[in-house]
Amino acid sequence: MISKIQIKNITRLKQKKYRQQDGLFIAEGGKVIKEFLNSTFQLIDLFTTETFNVVNETIISEKELQKISCLTNANTALAIFKIPETVALSTDGLILALDSVRDPGNLGTIIRLCDWFGVKQLVCSLETVDCYNPKVVQATMGSLTRVKVYYTDLEQYLKDIKLPVFGAFMEGENVYQTTMPNEGVLVLGNEANGISKTIEGCVTDKISIPRFGALQATESLNVATAGAILLSEFRRG
Structure with a gap:
């Protein structure tokens, strides 16, 4: 049973x-929730139609779950986790930076890409969508537990860092003809x-990223798609 106050909160x-x-913040779905449960994130409450055998668990009906879900069709569970305290920014290795990325699905996919390519730090401008937005959390499929996301004055951060800063531009050097370093900041x-x-x-x-289409008509790539290609080239060296 879930109360009206709990639903509101x-x-x-x-x-x-x-x-x-x-x-x-909210996390939904068995797979995503298990990723957070197996991490250092602190569980506050878990509302589920199927037991997880954890503390702070409340068994509720599918109808009740739909009332609190952010999804059109609720999954089997919804959990509330504590947002962790921000730790110090790193200034070495391969770092991805986002300049005003607004779409939750794009950010979630980019966090998964960071996890896949071993990028442990994602630096976001203050205008970038919140990584704890329920749609972002859902799209990360648990990768948010392994990638540190920071929000800061991106201009100042890039001015202070002692690494080369790479930016994705239509008129830039062909990435396939460029030797990418092991350390640097990639800005999308x-x-x-x-x-x-x-x-x-x-x-x-x-x-x-050069276009190979005969008509050269496509204006641009989706930001997450571009990020995948560029991160792959950085790791390929």
Whole structure:
């Protein structure tokens, strides 16, 4: 059984201001929740139609689960976890930076890409969508437990770092003809506008993914798709 107060407190976490105020976020689905349970994230509450055999678990009906779910069709469980405290930013290795990426699905996919390619740190501008947005958490499929995501003044961060800063631009050097270093920052821009002029001023190396289509008619790649190709080239060296 779930109370009206609990429903109110859970559904308000769909909004960023309440996630920040309460220091909590929502995770849905058995696979995603198990990833968080097996990590250092702290479980606050778990509402499920099938037992997980953990503390703070409440068995509820499918109808009750649908009332609190962020999904059109609720999965078998919804959990509330505590947002962890931010640790210090690293300044070495391969780092991915996002300049105003707004789509939750794109951010979730990019976090999964970081996990796949062994990028442990994702640095986001303050305008980038919240990584604890329920849609982002869902799209990461648990990779959020292994990738540290930071929100900061991206311009200042890039000015201070002592690594080469690579930016994805249409007019950049062909990435397939460029030797990529083991360490550096790769910047990906906004879905509609690309990398902003402010952040462009911090880029030391402009790179591009060439088009091979006969008509050369496609304007651009999806930001997550571009990120996958570029991260692959960095790891290939």
